[in-house]
Each structure stands twice: as C-alpha cells, then as structure tokens.
Amino acid sequence: MADKVVVFDFGGVLIDWNPDYLYRQLITDDTERRRFLTEVCSLDWITQQDGGQPIAKGTAELVARFPEHESLIRAFYERWHEMIRGVLEEGVALVDKLEAAGVPLFGLTNWSDETFPWAWERFSVLRRFRDVVVSGRVKLAKPDPAIYAEMYSRIQQQVPGVAPQDIVFIDDNVKNTRAASALGWHGVHHTSAGATEVQLRELGLAFA
Structure with missing residues (x-):
C-alpha cells in the first residue's frame, strides 16, 4: 500500500477529557448525572461551541431553556479544565x-x-x-x-x-x-x- x-x-x-471528572463532584447520583449530560449539557450542545459559537452565547441559550440547572450549566465552561486529567x-x-x-x-x-x-x-x-x-x-x-x-x-x-x-x-x-x-x-x-x-x-x- x-x-x-x-x-x-x-x-x-x-x-x-471527560465531563464526568467535574460532574461527579456536582451530581453524585449516577443516573441523574447521566441524564444531565445527555439531555442538558449534551454532546450536540458542546458541538455548537466546538463549531465556533461563543461560549457566552451557548451558555445563555441553555440557561434560558433549563433555568433550574443554571449553576450546573455555567460550571461546564467556568470549570472546564477540571474535565481534563x-x-x-x-x-x-x-x-x-x-x-x-x-x-x-x-x-x-x-x-x-x-x-x-x-x-x-x-x-x-x-x-x-x-x-x-x-x-x-x-x-x-x-x-x-x-x-x-x-x-x-x-x-x-x-x-x-x-x-x-x-x-x-x-x-x-x-x-x-x-x-x-x-x-x-x-x-x-x-x-x-x-x-x-x-x-x-x-x-x-x-x-x-
């Protein structure tokens, strides 16, 4: 060849890199943590920022959709480096x-x-x-x-x-x-x- x-x-x-490294500290229940990372801070949402959408814009839009999870959503990029070992x-x-x-x-x-x-x-x-x-x-x-x-x-x-x-x-x-x-x-x-x-x-x- x-x-x-x-x-x-x-x-x-x-x-x-693994979001669980951070979110195990924030959501101790495995089922609830998986639901949050699947339905709220989902791979599709992460890909929007990876594709060039400003983090501030992506975060604001997600908080507007899930206001009850605001602190957890904001933690994703505010504490992003904690996802890397x-x-x-x-x-x-x-x-x-x-x-x-x-x-x-x-x-x-x-x-x-x-x-x-x-x-x-x-x-x-x-x-x-x-x-x-x-x-x-x-x-x-x-x-x-x-x-x-x-x-x-x-x-x-x-x-x-x-x-x-x-x-x-x-x-x-x-x-x-x-x-x-x-x-x-x-x-x-x-x-x-x-x-x-x-x-x-x-x-x-x-x-x-």
Missing part, C-alpha cells in the same frame, strides 16, 4: 512511534477556540503535528464533511499528491470515523491504543 498520513483526534485519544500516555506513545518512523502526522479536533489555547500551552504533544485543524477556528465541526475537506487541503500542502485512501484518521467517536471513511479515508475507531496500533499495522504502516 502507499505511504500513509495519520490524522489524530485529540480528546479521548491523546488528551484525557492530562495526557493519555499510550496515545502519546503511539505518536512517538509513528513520528520516529517518519509518518506525516496531523491533528483534527472538535474543540472550542476559547478553550483550546489552555490545552495547547499545557500539553506539548499537541504541538508535534505538521498542522492542526481546530473546529472552533474554522467554524466547522466533525462529522461535517467540510471540516475533513479543510484537513485534506492542508495535508495536500504538506504532502503533495496524497490521495484520500492514503489518509488514516483516528477518533474515539465512531460517527467521526464513519464520516472519514465515507470520504475515502481509513477511519479507525479508537477504543484503546493497542487496538489502534493493530489496525494501523494492518493498513500497512511500519513502525517500531
């Missing part, structure tokens, strides 16, 4: 191996432009990619095909002649990997670094 380019998602692959070392080790083998590496992340700089300064692994597409900066979010087109355009600038089938995309959200696969990329649903490494080798990537 042709030489491959590998594109990494960040949260859940390289960065240990650091890097996922096995994911970083995979970056190490691919980088040592000379594989071109890129980043494609759904992340608010208002919160991303905090992580960028603290986690050096995020600065090891040839280019990074941050959804909040380009006002697009996965799984919208347009954000993959933006990533592909940037990859082509760095790796001339690269074809969609030469791109491997690693993400812990299966909707995002399916969207990449629909465009001709190789979507790898990340469940563990070990399982992802196996899939990369099956795709013909050679690394120590």
Whole structure:
C-alpha cells in the first residue's frame, strides 16, 4: 500500500477529557448525572461551541431553556479544565512511534477556540503535528464533511499528491470515523491504543 498520513483526534485519544471528572463532584447520583449530560449539557450542545459559537452565547441559550440547572450549566465552561486529567500516555506513545518512523502526522479536533489555547500551552504533544485543524477556528465541526475537506487541503500542502485512501484518521467517536471513511479515508475507531496500533499495522504502516 502507499505511504500513509495519520490524522489524530485529540480528546479521548491523546488528551484525557471527560465531563464526568467535574460532574461527579456536582451530581453524585449516577443516573441523574447521566441524564444531565445527555439531555442538558449534551454532546450536540458542546458541538455548537466546538463549531465556533461563543461560549457566552451557548451558555445563555441553555440557561434560558433549563433555568433550574443554571449553576450546573455555567460550571461546564467556568470549570472546564477540571474535565481534563492530562495526557493519555499510550496515545502519546503511539505518536512517538509513528513520528520516529517518519509518518506525516496531523491533528483534527472538535474543540472550542476559547478553550483550546489552555490545552495547547499545557500539553506539548499537541504541538508535534505538521498542522492542526481546530473546529472552533474554522467554524466547522466533525462529522461535517467540510471540516475533513479543510484537513485534506492542508495535508495536500504538506504532502503533495496524497490521495484520500492514503489518509488514516483516528477518533474515539465512531460517527467521526464513519464520516472519514465515507470520504475515502481509513477511519479507525479508537477504543484503546493497542487496538489502534493493530489496525494501523494492518493498513500497512511500519513502525517500531
């Protein structure tokens, strides 16, 4: 197979991000906490901020819909950094191996432009990619095909002649990997670094 380019998602692959880390402190009942994070501060709502909506606007709109949960809603971004426990070392080790083998590496992340700089300064692994597409900066979010087109355009600038089938995309959200696969990329649903490494080798990537 042709030489491959590998594109990494960040949260859940390289960065240990989980809203439960904060909300276990705020909502002790497991069922109620899951309901809140599913129905109030939902993934769809988070994606709006990741796609470029100002945090203040998104927060105000959600508070208007659920005024009884105002303090819990405001905590989401006011205490956002408490949802991050650091890097996922096995994911970083995979970056190490691919980088040592000379594989071109890129980043494609759904992340608010208002919160991303905090992580960028603290986690050096995020600065090891040839280019990074941050959804909040380009006002697009996965799984919208347009954000993959933006990533592909940037990859082509760095790796001339690269074809969609030469791109491997690693993400812990299966909707995002399916969207990449629909465009001709190789979507790898990340469940563990070990399982992802196996899939990369099956795709013909050679690394120590």
